[in-house]
Amino acid sequence: MDHRSDLGALAGATVLVTGGAGLIGSRITARLRALGARPTALCTMNAYPEQVYADLFGVRVGDPGLVVGDVRDAALVRELVAGSDYVIHAAALADVAACTREPLAAIDTNVAGTQNVLDAVAATGRVRRMVFVSSASVYGDGNPEETDSLELLTMRQLLESVHGRIPPQFHEFTHTRPKSVYGNTKAWGEKQTALVLGQAGTSYAIVRYFSVYGEPQTVKRDSHSWVVAWFAARAHLGLPLHLNGCGRQVRDLVHVDDITEGTLRALTSARAHTETVNIGSGVPTSVRTVARLVQAHYPNTPLLETPLPAGDPFGGYAATRRMESVLGWRPRVTITDGVARYVKWLQATPAAAPHWLGREAAAA
Template identity: 50%
Template structure:
């Protein structure tokens, strides 16, 4: 009997992987059964993470309203997120507009507050804009939720609040929810303020419940980098290699990140709405595994033979980083991320090669200028 071909084995492996993912999805939806016919509001639901959260909440049977300014990305990028195809109500508005916030919160069972000026570099350049969106806007959302019948708020924070962690520790370090926090960027400062404000405003017994999620480094298709940003390194590096541009290793690439796929981020976020033990808690959402910037470049490089890496300066406000302590996530959300960084990077590169038109025009122009 002939041995099975490599292609057949690969197809069999892919088939098994699809079956496992389908079973995992079914199990997740069973746990989210309490959202059926509930009304969920997602501020900032028009972006990569928000659209994935909306998609999962809709699959769980929730009626979803998205509040977003829809100006963070051009229309062709927003189309990639597929929000228009999810059956959610979309409200174009600003979280600083009290009447708009009050209107979408009225009658809601749950709120996920993800709207923010979320680019670290942009917040550093424009702290006034960061304050307006991340502080004043969040205060408006919190005040309206405090006066509402909402059952629970899930506030989206960031691992940026940890800064560089304990200066006495050398090498990769684990970030724990109860450790001292020393932010090193404007963005992180605004997120930490919002965490404290959510606790101050919602911790009373007669107020809606709240849960704070600290996202670690989110990635996954169809993530698109923004000009002047140093966030979203999987997308940045992959697109540079795709265009024949050098892969930048900011600060030599020694910074550590805990890369967590957007599908896992969405699952943890929606679970935080319904898991009883998550009420009143701050929870890391990460894999618990450190990955350096250079490691990511080395995972991308084999997909683009001939790609090269160059060392570039460390941007202002870019932390040396660390990785998540995941005990609370596993206990309180009963969740463990399923997609490791190797699989996630392969998924992104495969998507990019299948959708080369997703590379933004401004980045194509950079490549054209350098080849001229």
């Protein structure tokens, strides 16, 4: 399924992308430019070192359309929203571990910053649609009573490999049960988007990203997110792969190219009005399986079982029927191909493995 999309509506349109210099935001703004849109990226540029933005994401201070600023700056947000036809609100403190360590910082950016964006969008009356970027973290570990038995039966052979555990499939109507500060802030953002923009009569869509990966993603110190990047970087440097919680967690891994396409379709599809849509592959993959896929490219890499970090859910995978129906589309990049692409990119871009991780390898 890949229906004709409404992306042509973006030609000539001004699109504000908060968080627009990060991995996903930079990919979205590049795609918008290719579609003939005029994107404005608002970003603090402080989530990574400057060379990561410049050398990996291709974003430099002074670039046309880049505004270095913060969604917590209400006046700046109002100014940028007032000139926008569309808004994609992707800015967030998005690292689960960082949100757990600094809950007030997460609330400041993910709650107060989101309210600034919603207030500005509701006030202008010009924005044709806003997309709020949420996360599968709102589901937590799901509700074992809420399953699709037919789909589970058809997936059983695949799921038997996940340490004897059948993970939940997350439907958009599933009750949200976040297990982390990050998930809590995203669940709040979803409700607040529907409340504020619903009352203002402004079109909106909510997209729940599952586990995003893909080149040029790079890892952050003290984070347990971004499992493909972590495993590939560690294997590349000859370090063991840490299987937190024995690697039993399940992730629905979605390549950043597919995340970009799904987000823009949610921005323009007539059927996406007021909808909440999963952006996932619909395929459950255990963390241990990801380790094995990376290990296939680095055969001498050992696996090391480690404790499960706080706030790290066992997870599940996306129900994709609504996504396919509303967006007329499904992701294209498989996890096997995506890991191979990432490893090939990393081998061609060795600087993507951070210096501090290299020092750990040298000391091992």
